[in-house]
Amino acid sequence: MAFSVPVFELKQVSQQFGQFSALRNISLQIYPGERVALVGSSGAGKSTLLRLLNGSVRSTRGEVWAMGRNLSQLNSKRLRQIQQQIGTIYQQLNLVDNLRVIHNVNAGHLGRWSFFKALASLMVPLEVETAVKALSQVGIAEKLYERTDRLSGGQQQRVAIARVLVQNPLVILADEPIASLDPELSREIMDLLQNLAEQADRTLVVSLHDVDFARSHCDRMIGLRQGQILFDAAPHQVSPDLIADLYRLESH
Numbered sequence: 001m002a003f004s005v006p007v008f009e010l011k012q013v014s015q016q017f018g019q020f021s022a023l024r025n026i027s028l029q030i031y032p033g034e035r036v037a038l039v040g041s042s043g044a045g046k047s048t049l050l051r052l053l054n055g056s057v058r059s060t061r062g063e064v065w066a067m068g069r070n071l072s073q074l075n076s077k078r079l080r081q082i083q084q085q086i087g088t089i090y091q092q093l094n095l096v097d098n099l100r101v102i103h104n105v106n107a108g109h110l111g112r113w114s115f116f117k118a119l120a121s122l123m124v125p126l127e128v129e130t131a132v133k134a135l136s137q138v139g140i141a142e143k144l145y146e147r148t149d150r151l152s153g154g155q156q157q158r159v160a161i162a163r164v165l166v167q168n169p170l171v172i173l174a175d176e177p178i179a180s181l182d183p184e185l186s187r188e189i190m191d192l193l194q195n196l197a198e199q200a201d202r203t204l205v206v207s208l209h210d211v212d213f214a215r216s217h218c219d220r221m222i223g224l225r226q227g228q229i230l231f232d233a234a235p236h237q238v239s240p241d242l243i244a245d246l247y248r249l250e251s252h
């Protein structure tokens with residue numbers, strides 16, 4: 001693994017929002033095919049780190065490299081080409097509620113489709129077969145023409161994953177993909193993400209509040225505490241004491 005080019009590399013990255021330091025001096029490398037869990041309490045900087053990785057936020061200090069390119073030095077066209085290889089499932093899913101499932105899934109093509117093709121597809125859906133295949137992979141092919149807001153939370157989560165699958169990225173980033181799901185559904189979604197990553201040798205970076213799922217479904221855990229890395233290790237090396245430290249409240 002040490003011989004391949006990292007999918008992501010952060011070199012002494014800090015992220016300020018006004019006076020507030022969301023991330024401080026982060027250096028790390030993520031290699032192809034790794035399944036990485038970002039863990040840490042609310043506000044630790046997990047979502048910010050994911051947004052730096054997909055280039056939707058530019059770091060205030062340090063360098064973020066993705067697929068061998070320094071993101072801050074790319075023009076918007078080149079940045080979009082890199083972003084095409086990175087599929088992100090956001091915490092809020094970013095689905096359009098009143099559209100049919102197929103249109104939300106087809107939004108995964110938007111980085112590649114022309115404006116007119118995207119518009120035409122809103123009237124008569126294009127690439128139906130690809131959408132059916134992606135929905136089959138997430139187990140809800142029969143929901144193709146259902147209105148998205150008529151689906152359960154777990155089904156909507158699957159639509160968001162299917163949208164990333166039609167994009168066919170090298171990397172999947174998922175921000176709290178099981179935050180609002182019950183334990184059984186959480187396991188199903190985590191199994192699904194793990195399988196989708198393994199099948200196509202995709203890299204997966206997922207932020208999780210549930211440390212047990214991080215242990216069972218990922219091969220590396222990065223613990224973030226107040227914007228800094230507290231640990232970066234294989235699950236079996238992350239002791240209960242480290243986890244206690246990770247979630248320990250700061251004394252003021």
Ligand SMILES: Nc1ncnc2c1ncn2[C@@H]1O[C@H](COP(=O)(O)OP(=O)(O)OP(=O)(O)O)[C@@H](O)[C@H]1O
Binds near residue numbers: 042043045046
């Ligand atoms: N655009 C922004 N402007 C100002 N502050 C921000 C912005 N984005 C994030 N922050 C702040 O940065 C800190 C880290 O936020 P972030 O969303 O990365 O944490 P998180 O670990 O993902 O939390 P959660 O688990 O609750 O999603 C928080 O204090 C948040 O308020």
